[in-house]
Amino acid sequence: MLNAIGRRKRLQAGExxxxxxxxxxxxxxxxxxxxKLSTQTADGxxxxxxxxxxxxxxxxxxxxxxxxxxxxxxxxxxxxxxRTDFDRFAREHPRLEHKLLERTLAELDRTRxxxxxLGRMNAEQKLATYLVETAERLxxxxxxxxxxxxxxxxxxxxxxxxMADVLGLTIETVSRHMTKLKNDGLIGLPGRRELTINSxxxxxxxxx
Amino acid sequence: MLNAIGRRKRLQAGExxxxxxxxxxxxxxxxxxxxKLSTQTADGxxxxxxxxxxxxxxxxxxxxxxxxxxxxxxxxxxxxxxRTDFDRFAREHPRLEHKLLERTLAELDRTRxxxxxLGRMNAEQKLATYLVETAERLxxxxxxxxxxxxxxxxxxxxxxxxMADVLGLTIETVSRHMTKLKNDGLIGLPGRRELTINSxxxxxxxxx
DNA sequence: CGTTCGGTTTGACCGAAATCAATGACGTCG
DNA sequence: CGACGTCATTGATTTCGGTCAAACCGAACG
Numbered sequence: 001m002l003n004a005i006g007r008r009k010r011l012q013a014g015e016x017x018x019x020x021x022x023x024x025x026x027x028x029x030x031x032x033x034x035x036k037l038s039t040q041t042a043d044g045x046x047x048x049x050x051x052x053x054x055x056x057x058x059x060x061x062x063x064x065x066x067x068x069x070x071x072x073x074x075x076x077x078x079x080x081x082x083r084t085d086f087d088r089f090a091r092e093h094p095r096l097e098h099k100l101l102e103r104t105l106a107e108l109d110r111t112r113x114x115x116x117x118l119g120r121m122n123a124e125q126k127l128a129t130y131l132v133e134t135a136e137r138l139x140x141x142x143x144x145x146x147x148x149x150x151x152x153x154x155x156x157x158x159x160x161x162x163m164a165d166v167l168g169l170t171i172e173t174v175s176r177h178m179t180k181l182k183n184d185g186l187i188g189l190p191g192r193r194e195l196t197i198n199s200x201x202x203x204x205x206x207x208x
Numbered sequence: 209m210l211n212a213i214g215r216r217k218r219l220q221a222g223e224x225x226x227x228x229x230x231x232x233x234x235x236x237x238x239x240x241x242x243x244k245l246s247t248q249t250a251d252g253x254x255x256x257x258x259x260x261x262x263x264x265x266x267x268x269x270x271x272x273x274x275x276x277x278x279x280x281x282x283x284x285x286x287x288x289x290x291r292t293d294f295d296r297f298a299r300e301h302p303r304l305e306h307k308l309l310e311r312t313l314a315e316l317d318r319t320r321x322x323x324x325x326l327g328r329m330n331a332e333q334k335l336a337t338y339l340v341e342t343a344e345r346l347x348x349x350x351x352x353x354x355x356x357x358x359x360x361x362x363x364x365x366x367x368x369x370x371m372a373d374v375l376g377l378t379i380e381t382v383s384r385h386m387t388k389l390k391n392d393g394l395i396g397l398p399g400r401r402e403l404t405i406n407s408x409x410x411x412x413x414x415x416x
Numbered sequence: 417c418g419t420t421c422g423g424t425t426t427g428a429c430c431g432a433a434a435t436c437a438a439t440g441a442c443g444t445c446g
Numbered sequence: 447c448g449a450c451g452t453c454a455t456t457g458a459t460t461t462c463g464g465t466c467a468a469a470c471c472g473a474a475c476g
Contacts, residue, residue: 039324042416047328049320060317062310067317094302101309102270108316109268109275112257115319116247118326119376120255123463160424168327173463175425192424192472208250331433368454381433383455400442400454 027059033076241284
């Protein structure tokens, strides 16, 4: 039903859907791919505020300006709504608002847990936590031979720089601790974007 | 109308309303005072996830467990609802859900902005940002002579240790940078909990 | 096949914040 | 009043991550 007022839009990896500070004229639903929400600091560095995955919601209903930029990490497909249409539609359909509320509450919890990572963990813990979380989000979907005991193997969705931006680190620190985790025998790095986890449990323990 | 299913509860400073990991049997509305949402890290330190002020909402509707502990910072008064009552009531009153959704979205934005503080700011910037934000939240409410140009004077709601927990720092670092800001002439510290801001604008500039 | 280019790794060094330790200020209670 | 306990400040030292700089690697291209 929502589809009547929305339209599909394809994005290439790297393409920007929303700019920080834009008038919040649209909201969207992720159909396919991964996008990042991010903001620039005064000194030009970036802090990634969150990642959105298929079925996630995106944009700022009932507000004036978009508080973050949205950029496609991978090729992606989203369903875009004009704010005015969406707001009206939502008000008329309590079921939709309820669903949206549940999602927003879940997102708030996820975001708060990320605050602990940013505020209290050291680089190694951040990295280990991120890798475990990524593995858990990616494996069940992509991979058939998921249950090789504790081992996993996957393609990282983010570049080193993007991982640094997510974790509040620099690219060098990310790189260093990746090799450290490799030397400690917890992970393998067959290629830039390739990762094997030797023991998910052991890696999770490094995450605090 | 909501009051029919809720009951008032008074809390003393330091009293715990909810424990992390509790079954989420209640939600609440803050009537008066300030409370903190926080979680423990594995090594026993605390990370404060957020502060809630009067009219803010608290707890986890539509979920299973409370993802954080809630403790009163000051003496406080809250209006508590049994989860089952509240969930049913909410479903029957779309206006309430809508209001709750707006609040949750606003809270999510605030939380994401805090992520930038935790991930990308240095100690001085964190502190300056926190002080400015506290001043802005406290002054209009408490104080009549608010418009002495750029100067403000207030009582800090948090101890040094609590400020450290909010900002992801240690108490020593907080203390050091407080005295630094004082020596730089940006603030005055007439007493442990007393703060005067000489120029809100100048202080805000330190915040990045 | 060699060049180029972006992303990545590695190293040397530096600085900010954590840690460890002592001292100081303030309120409370005997 | 004086002793104690809590909270805060200050100092010395260490450590982790950032910065700057150089080398590396693989893919795309002429």
